[in-house]
Amino acid sequence: MGNIITAKNIVKKYSKHVALNDISFNVPEGVIYGLLGPNGAGKTSMIRIINQITAPDSGEVLFKNEKLSPRHTKFIGYLPEERGLYKKMKVGEQALYLARLKGMDKEDAMKKLKEWFIKFDIAAWWGKKVEELSKGMQQKVQFIVTVLHEPSLLILDEPFSGFDPINVEIIKSELLRLKKEGVTIILSTHNMASVEELCNNITLINQSKAIMEGNVNELRHSFKLHLWEVKLQGTDDSIRNILNSKFEIQELISENGQTTAKIKIPDGLGSNDLIKALLSSYTITGFSEILPSMSEIFISAVTRTNLTKQS
Amino acid sequence: MSKISLIIQREYITRVRKKSFLIISILGPLLFAGLIFAPMLIAGNKNENQRVVVVDETKSFCGILQNNSTVHFDYGYCNIDVNAVKKIFADSNHVSVLYIPKEEQIMQIQLYSKDDPGNDVVDAIQYQMNNVLERAKMKAENLDQSMIDKVKSDIQVKDIVGNKVTDTSYNAVLGYACSFLIYIFIFLYSVQVMRGVMEEKISRIVEVIISSVRPFELMMGKVIGVGLVGFTQFLIWLILCFGAYQVGSAYYQGQEINPKNAVVEQTYKTGIPVQNDNMNARNKIIKESMSGGLDNIDNMLRSTNWALVIGGFLFYFLGGYLLYSALFAAIGSAVDQETETQQFMLPVTAPLILSIIVMSSIITDPHSSMAVWFSIIPFTSPIAMMARIPFGIPVWQLVLSMAILVVSIFGTIWLAGKIYRVGLLMYGKKITYRELGKWLFYK
Numbered sequence: 001m002g003n004i005i006t007a008k009n010i011v012k013k014y015s016k017h018v019a020l021n022d023i024s025f026n027v028p029e030g031v032i033y034g035l036l037g038p039n040g041a042g043k044t045s046m047i048r049i050i051n052q053i054t055a056p057d058s059g060e061v062l063f064k065n066e067k068l069s070p071r072h073t074k075f076i077g078y079l080p081e082e083r084g085l086y087k088k089m090k091v092g093e094q095a096l097y098l099a100r101l102k103g104m105d106k107e108d109a110m111k112k113l114k115e116w117f118i119k120f121d122i123a124a125w126w127g128k129k130v131e132e133l134s135k136g137m138q139q140k141v142q143f144i145v146t147v148l149h150e151p152s153l154l155i156l157d158e159p160f161s162g163f164d165p166i167n168v169e170i171i172k173s174e175l176l177r178l179k180k181e182g183v184t185i186i187l188s189t190h191n192m193a194s195v196e197e198l199c200n201n202i203t204l205i206n207q208s209k210a211i212m213e214g215n216v217n218e219l220r221h222s223f224k225l226h227l228w229e230v231k232l233q234g235t236d237d238s239i240r241n242i243l244n245s246k247f248e249i250q251e252l253i254s255e256n257g258q259t260t261a262k263i264k265i266p267d268g269l270g271s272n273d274l275i276k277a278l279l280s281s282y283t284i285t286g287f288s289e290i291l292p293s294m295s296e297i298f299i300s301a302v303t304r305t306n307l308t309k310q311s
Numbered sequence: 312m313s314k315i316s317l318i319i320q321r322e323y324i325t326r327v328r329k330k331s332f333l334i335i336s337i338l339g340p341l342l343f344a345g346l347i348f349a350p351m352l353i354a355g356n357k358n359e360n361q362r363v364v365v366v367d368e369t370k371s372f373c374g375i376l377q378n379n380s381t382v383h384f385d386y387g388y389c390n391i392d393v394n395a396v397k398k399i400f401a402d403s404n405h406v407s408v409l410y411i412p413k414e415e416q417i418m419q420i421q422l423y424s425k426d427d428p429g430n431d432v433v434d435a436i437q438y439q440m441n442n443v444l445e446r447a448k449m450k451a452e453n454l455d456q457s458m459i460d461k462v463k464s465d466i467q468v469k470d471i472v473g474n475k476v477t478d479t480s481y482n483a484v485l486g487y488a489c490s491f492l493i494y495i496f497i498f499l500y501s502v503q504v505m506r507g508v509m510e511e512k513i514s515r516i517v518e519v520i521i522s523s524v525r526p527f528e529l530m531m532g533k534v535i536g537v538g539l540v541g542f543t544q545f546l547i548w549l550i551l552c553f554g555a556y557q558v559g560s561a562y563y564q565g566q567e568i569n570p571k572n573a574v575v576e577q578t579y580k581t582g583i584p585v586q587n588d589n590m591n592a593r594n595k596i597i598k599e600s601m602s603g604g605l606d607n608i609d610n611m612l613r614s615t616n617w618a619l620v621i622g623g624f625l626f627y628f629l630g631g632y633l634l635y636s637a638l639f640a641a642i643g644s645a646v647d648q649e650t651e652t653q654q655f656m657l658p659v660t661a662p663l664i665l666s667i668i669v670m671s672s673i674i675t676d677p678h679s680s681m682a683v684w685f686s687i688i689p690f691t692s693p694i695a696m697m698a699r700i701p702f703g704i705p706v707w708q709l710v711l712s713m714a715i716l717v718v719s720i721f722g723t724i725w726l727a728g729k730i731y732r733v734g735l736l737m738y739g740k741k742i743t744y745r746e747l748g749k750w751l752f753y754k
Contacts, residue, residue: 014753
């Protein structure tokens with residue numbers, strides 16, 4: 001499958017401040033794509049450009065290999081970071097209005113809205129004013145109007161901020177279901193756990209530049225520190241003596257008749273060498289590689305670029 | 312349905328459905344009527360006539376001065392000493408003592424009261440006494456009534472502009488009324504546009520909307536939608552006023568005209584005191600005065616170039632609104648708190664207020680160079696030109712004013728659109744004019 005979004009050399013400046021500095025990335029169709037970065041890195045600027053809310057100063061964005069234009073808005077659903085509704089307007093009426101602005105016809109929008117309202121258990125609130133709704137319910141309404149017109153690209157800016165844990169779970173499962181149906185999802189988030197859980201690919205933006213792009217699994221492998229977790233039967237400190245010469249034991253915990261060790265394998269040796277060294281003296285009950293979390297990768301990448309910039 | 316018409320529809324329906332719209336629609340004309348008629352009612356509504364006790368040492372006024380709606384003369388104390396009479400009424404409200412000294416001191420007539428009887432009473436007394444004296448003097452010179460009637464003249468200058476009879480004060484009222492309506496309309500509804508923009512920005516719904524429509528469409532949808540609300544309101548007012556006028560005139564036609572009051576009014580207007588008690592003569596005068604007045608208004612209505620006045624009104628009504636509402640939309644987008652609007656509102660509303668301030672001098676001299684300039688500068692022209700139109704103005708001035716206004720509308724909307732689309736997504740920043748200037752160049 002091809003790319004749904006191709007961003008080429010995007011530059012965006014606000015008077016003296018550069019928000020995006022020559023950013024390029026591709027979002028393949030059918031994936032959940034994470035746009036990561038610290039606050040003020042330029043994620044929202046990038047998202048607004050894809051939504052055609054603002055235009056880049058230079059560079060271009062392609063939607064399925066066509067130059068992005070207003071006729072694409074109906075294929076895109078957008079949930080901004082700062083989101084709201086007309087407080088004095090009735091819930092159903094408002095949802096219908098927003099759906100029709102996306103180009104849906106009245107009957108179709110009405111039918112689908114009713115289905116979603118029942119699914120999210122807010123059907124009774126159809127005729128109420130938005131200001132009478134709890135925040136959680138408003139968030140459900142916002143999510144519904146984002147996905148109602150069945151966009152092929154869904155863009156969510158910090159979707160999990162401000163949502164209560166129950167809604168976060170509902171939305172996560174909806175996102176996974178939509179992905180299964182072939183919808184591409186771009187989400188910008190700080191929540192690294194959800195990145196590991198949901199995202200296939202990411203781009204990391206820091207200080208207006210894309211500093212890392214790729215598949216989440218591949219990235220975690222490429223950043224691996226060759227750390228392994230070993231579980232052994234019995235509580236025995238002799239492991240230090242046996243491994244000390246060749247391997248580095250970073251952590252050792254003996255409890256409940258079991259020893260757990262975090263061991264770094266140096267260059268030139270493999271995991272089998274470690275197993276061989278242990279096999280004669282111990283009963284191995286567990287053996288697994290420790291991959292760096294996205295959070296660790298994020299922090300190390302950001303600090304590294306910040307340091308190089310400072311020096 | 313196109314997106315902009317969806318926006319117009321929403322703006323229109325949500326506003327027209329509000330209770331406040333209904334209330335203003337009904338109360339608006341009442342409020343206007345109140346503003347116009349309250350002073351008249353207050354002036355005309357006297358609880359009691361002033362009782363004027365006459366003490367007359369000349370003996371020539373006793374029983375001669377006639378009662379009217381303001382003054383009731385009491386001749387019971389004509390020959391009593393003035394100091395005694397003053398003592399009697401020293402504590403009475405609504406009573407004055409009119410002291411007319413002997414012939415040789417006739418210029419020292421005095422009116423004693425506990426509280427100020429007001430100008431009307433003093434005027435009525437002076438007027439009647441002068442009349443009596445004048446007639447006495449004429450008689451002394453052997454002039455009789457028929458000769459007096461013969462020499463009396465009643466010149467009325469007809470004001471003819473081009474080949475039409477016109478009435479300056481009538482034109483002034485028409486001009487003032489139209490301009491004032493435009494002023495109210497611009498203010499009322501431009502501010503509504505601003506509030507609408509702020510509502511969208513502050514509630515943060517705007518980002519969702521402008522991911523579906525262009526900011527310019529959203530702005531124009533709002534401007535047009537609110538404008539239509541204004542038109543609807545105006546139409547309702549017009550229908551209500553027309554209906555009230557119909558009902559009112561039907562009601563008055565059914566009522567007997569009170570002849571007494573009408574005669575007194577007539578006496579004042581023509582300067583001919585009515586001495587005849589004959590009912591028929593009175594009615595004749597009433598009829599003449601009434602029909603004369605109606606004819607006059609009728610003539611004026613017919614002399615007005617209604618096509619020009621109505622056309623001009625609609626044009627400047629719409630033009631002024633478009634010009635200002637776009638600016639107000641830009642202000643609404645630039646701020647995120649109501650209080651911050653003040654600094655930007657002032658320069659925008661200044662020309663509007665200025666044109667209302669200078670309106671009275673424009674109406675006094677509609678062809679002065681100030682009047683011409685104000686009616687050509689686009690920010691004041693909707694009000695200033697409308698005030699001048701009923702007087703008749705050179706075609707070139709009208710065309711120039713309209714052309715400049717149209718060009719300015721496009722310019723302002725373009726400018727406002729640039730500020731609007733940047734401002735909508737700007738939060739938590741103190742906005743300066745320099746900042747606004749930079750926004751014009753954002754891509």
